[in-house]
Amino acid sequence: MSSQRLRVSCFSISLDGFGAGPNQSLDNPLGEGGMGLHGWMTKTRTFQKLHGGEGGTTGVDDDFTASGFHNVGAWILGRNMFGPIRGDWPDDSWKGWWGEPTPYVPVFVLTHHARAPLVMEGGTTFHFVTDGIESALRKAKDAAGGKDVRLGGGVGTLRQYLRARLIDELHFAVSPVVLGRGEHLFQGLDLRELGYEVVRHATTPDALHFVLSRASR
């Protein structure tokens, strides 16, 4: 059996259970109020360094942020995580929210609309997968060079993979904000029936971190 895992890391949720705010748009990639979910992370040294900054906090928040990138050989993203465009791709101009830097490893974007692979200057290639979540997982594992695959989101994609019991480990951070509406992460999902249990938790001034793993493993 492969020891490659499909992992979710640093996924922030609000006190009322939302993983993103409503009305995602170019101005609000995480939906209205969604950026407030990530206060614990944006101040960390790892996050600052990834975005060309200096300084930042160390400790538990930073450790979780950094470990999310350890041993990751490929990413999977839902299309809404890749960008705000819906339906057919109008052209090839949209290259993700990030610009450079990108994750530097292959990224598989789930979509119903075919598109040629997009090669970024930093070396990252975005592959567009139109034949479903299991296919994307196979392709990502093949491309990951024996390392884990990180599932970046968004909420809808994460829920699909949860229902299919394909995720081995998930790290979430509950942030002290209420969103009121948006994309609810766990609604209608029975995490225990899906086989998940809390294997670790830690609190910091800005978040309650918890890690879920499949109990049967």
Next chain:
Amino acid sequence: MSSQRLRVSCFSISLDGFGAGPNQSLDNPLGEGGMGLHGWMTKTRTFQKLHGGEGGTTGVDDDFTASGFHNVGAWILGRNMFGPIRGDWPDDSWKGWWGEPTPYVPVFVLTHHARAPLVMEGGTTFHFVTDGIESALRKAKDAAGGKDVRLGGGVGTLRQYLRARLIDELHFAVSPVVLGRGEHLFQGLDLRELGYEVVRHATTPDALHFVLSRASR
């Protein structure tokens, strides 16, 4: 205007948003797995003292537990919080989950089934209110001698009062457990639209505490 407030204190919720587990029964007053929600509280000095024990932790968890009893002149409970009996009261034998000690202040129990007031040896009287949540609130405020009214729960009762925008302040504690199913606290409620915002939060090794207050006040 009255300065009396309707408050919720020490209401624990799971990581997946449940305020109680499924299948409440005599053996599981909080539903299956529900006791795990209260790990942060049961170890506190205040809780231990209330239950005739000694010792217990001090600090933030204990401060929240203790402040939940400060300046409380009456309680409101939903019927399921008072006990597991549904429908007509078979007799007067059920006297609440607690036995003695009871809260020592008047308690108003919401029910559709009339019952004579129940006077406990410690002095607490349980009043059974059959004409709705607003009536119960009026009666509780009248009985509270100028102090606040604490709404004890359960989930269904809390949701009714939230929807009616009758609660002034709520303290919740997110506990690091998943329940999978049970009574979901916030599902379908838009806390921001209802006027609530986070006015305080604090973390401890066992919980993420947060306090909601009506923004307009």
